Amino acid sequence: MTVQMPFESVVTExxxxxxxxxxxxxxxxxxxxxxxxxxxxxxxxTTATICWRQEPSHIDMHELSTxxxxxxxxxxxxxxxxxxxxxxxxxxxxxxxxxxxSQHMSKxxxxxxxxxxxxxxxxxxxxxxIFSSLFLIPITKSxxxxxxxxxxxxxxxxxxxxxxxxxxxxxxxxxxxxxxxVGTDHGVMVVKDEHDRILMTxxxxxxxxxxxxxxxxx
Numbered sequence: 001m002t003v004q005m006p007f008e009s010v011v012t013e014x015x016x017x018x019x020x021x022x023x024x025x026x027x028x029x030x031x032x033x034x035x036x037x038x039x040x041x042x043x044x045x046t047t048a049t050i051c052w053r054q055e056p057s058h059i060d061m062h063e064l065s066t067x068x069x070x071x072x073x074x075x076x077x078x079x080x081x082x083x084x085x086x087x088x089x090x091x092x093x094x095x096x097x098x099x100x101x102s103q104h105m106s107k108x109x110x111x112x113x114x115x116x117x118x119x120x121x122x123x124x125x126x127x128x129x130i131f132s133s134l135f136l137i138p139i140t141k142s143x144x145x146x147x148x149x150x151x152x153x154x155x156x157x158x159x160x161x162x163x164x165x166x167x168x169x170x171x172x173x174x175x176x177x178x179x180x181x182v183g184t185d186h187g188v189m190v191v192k193d194e195h196d197r198i199l200m201t202x203x204x205x206x207x208x209x210x211x212x213x214x215x216x217x218x
Contacts, residue, residue: 035094
């Protein structure tokens with residue numbers, strides 16, 4: 001008996017032309033793609049025949065699972081070459097988009113882990129538990145920490161992010177909030193725009209009188 005289950009993701013959308021089938025191995029659903037099936041003549045801008053080395057290899061990537069068993073993508077890759085106008089061999093290796101070949105994970109897994117940590121405020125231990133229980137993916141806390149650090153290293157500074165946000169939606173009004181963080185001797189005055197974006201902060205002894213006026217003059 002064969003039971004078919006529909007499955008779509010960013011990766012399957014990207015590699016529709018390379019999909020060759022799916023199977024179950026040791027309780028894991030394997031979705032296979034053969035990168036050699038892609039139209040590399042068009043991609044490389046050549047009419048020459050594409051040749052491949054005889055020994056292909058494969059790379060397995062974890063994906064978020066909505067089934068009762070884990071899901072992996074299996075990419076079959078090989079080094080290819082073609083002859084250019086000077087009859088010289090030009091070698092190339094098909095790249096793989098939508099996944100991280102160094103982490104052996106789909107980009108959706110990495111984005112979700114960072115989203116849980118930054119937006120939802122979930123700890124690394126809880127993120128690992130969520131991935132293991134809900135999506136059947138074993139992940140260590142150290143791996144999640146590396147993903148967050150790697151993505152965070154490419155983000156602009158807070159000032160640059162604010163500049164870009166203001167360029168999209170300029171502030172037309174603002175308000176001042178006074179906060180008194182635990183463990184500090186002074187309060188912190190915060191100016192926000194109507195979209196609740198923080199424009200600037202200033203530590204002050206009071207949010208009234210001269211302290212407030214000096215802050216507003218800035």
